[in-house]
Amino acid sequence: MKIFVTDYEGTEHELEAIEGWSAMQVIHEYGLPIKAECGGACACATCHVYVDPAWYGKLPPKRQEEEERLDEAFDLKETSRLSCQIILDEALDGLRLSLAPNPD
Template sequence: MPKMTFIERNGEQREVDAPLGLSVLEVAHKHGVDLEGACEGSLACSTCHVIVAPDWFDRLKRPSEDEEDMLDVAFGLQKTSRLGCQIVMTEALDGLTVSLPPSKKAG
């Protein structure tokens, strides 16, 4: 089974099983990783924002215009930011590494 690694907000790395056909958001929820996904993958929010490791970013299919629009409002946006609900696990993504962005704290 493919694996992927989440780098949590505290820097801890968690390698988990990542079943084929599940999104990064679904994999996170399956393993109790703190990735919100408020819209449940319907591309109506940016709460499943992840930062893809640079060596993996170019292996992903390009984001849709709708995903790019949602990323525009994501907190902590970086060059390799994507929405976890839009990255679906395939054999080619075995070993994928993503980081969770810093938490947005209410001030």
């Protein structure tokens, strides 16, 4: 399966993804600049992404923990999610995301 991730320069990357991995792990493994400071524990919000509107409704709903972390995220949008909380499966083959800005 694949996911498509747009970086800060607006370039879209086609990433080979593995079922059961989080989107954050795939993005990190590929070497795109995602901070993911807490390593996927839903404790930092530095894995913030914008989901393509066509895909947003197909994702499983956010858990309360993710909602709370997202409240702390920079430049929140309606399609914001934490990529460490998006667990990939076949239904998400072709998912499109963009990296959200992260203050230094």
